[in-house]
Amino acid sequence: MIGIFDSGVGGLTVVRALMQQLPGHDMVYFGDTARTPYGTKSRETVISYAVENTEFLIDKGAGIIVMACNSASSVATETLREKFDVPVFEVITPAVELSVKISDTYRVGVIGTRATINSGIYEKKILEKNPKAKVFSAPCPLLVPLVEEGWFEKPETRMIVKKYLHPLKIKQIDTLILGCTHYPIIKNLIMHKIGKKVKIIDSSIAIANMVKDYLDETPDMEKILQKNGRTEFFVSDYTIQFEKTAKTLLGGNIKLQQTKR
Ligand code: DGL
Numbered sequence: 001m002i003g004i005f006d007s008g009v010g011g012l013t014v015v016r017a018l019m020q021q022l023p024g025h026d027m028v029y030f031g032d033t034a035r036t037p038y039g040t041k042s043r044e045t046v047i048s049y050a051v052e053n054t055e056f057l058i059d060k061g062a063g064i065i066v067m068a069c070n071s072a073s074s075v076a077t078e079t080l081r082e083k084f085d086v087p088v089f090e091v092i093t094p095a096v097e098l099s100v101k102i103s104d105t106y107r108v109g110v111i112g113t114r115a116t117i118n119s120g121i122y123e124k125k126i127l128e129k130n131p132k133a134k135v136f137s138a139p140c141p142l143l144v145p146l147v148e149e150g151w152f153e154k155p156e157t158r159m160i161v162k163k164y165l166h167p168l169k170i171k172q173i174d175t176l177i178l179g180c181t182h183y184p185i186i187k188n189l190i191m192h193k194i195g196k197k198v199k200i201i202d203s204s205i206a207i208a209n210m211v212k213d214y215l216d217e218t219p220d221m222e223k224i225l226q227k228n229g230r231t232e233f234f235v236s237d238y239t240i241q242f243e244k245t246a247k248t249l250l251g252g253n254i255k256l257q258q259t260k261r
Pocket of ligand 1: 039070113
């Protein structure tokens with residue numbers, strides 16, 4: 001099965017995209033709700049959480065790991081690939097590859113948590129692919145709590161999004177990477193505020209496409225992953241509020257299970 005983890009329930013946007021691209025595949029999701037957010041924590045702490053989350057998913061039978069969390073993907077990819085034998089996917093590379101492909105002016109914006117933006121990973125990877133690119137990044141720390149509160153359309157959210165995007169807008173970016181699990185939920189609002197001409201990259205869709213391409217090209221792996229259409233959802237701290245957010249993100253009637261404390 002495909003194992004997916006995130007710092008909380010935001011990574012369900014990646015599960016949603018994987019379900020669309022790979023219908024029928026068994027999946028196991030782990031949301032580290034007891035220790036969320038990762039976006040405000042140090043690199044060392046996030047790496048150690050990512051290692052534990054991967055161990056948990058492999059124990060549950062995951063044959064490949066998808067790090068849905070941008071903050072974890074920014075700092076923990078190398079460690080996980082060194083430590084574990086299973087293929088590990090992260091959300092940064094597919095979004096970077098797409099941005100390089102679709103940007104006409106090579107002026108690319110990136111928004112994410114402080115951990116992601118401070119890591120400089122998007123900028124580094126974009127410049128590796130296209131040294132002529134100009135990358136403009138903005139941390140947007142208030143957006144995760146606003147989305148988790150379900151404040152998708154509130155005037156306060158609109159105002160904050162506008163304020164965060166202003167520095168990118170004046171740099172006349174033509175492509176914007178949504179470098180955080182939560183931002184696809186307010187994609188329409190972001191599109192509206194940055195301007196309709198700017199191409200938006202939703203990293204949840206980009207990673208799902210990358211996993212699908214990998215499985216198409218790796219039939220041996222595709223064969224060993226089970227396909228009974230089952231998905232299990234685990235969280236390290238169950239609360240009704242998280243279940244409510246999870247249902248909003250994924251739709252339908254999902255049931256979160258508490259991991260052993
Ligand atoms: N999942 C995180 C990310 O994509 C957002 C929430 C957090 O800060 O933990 O960066």
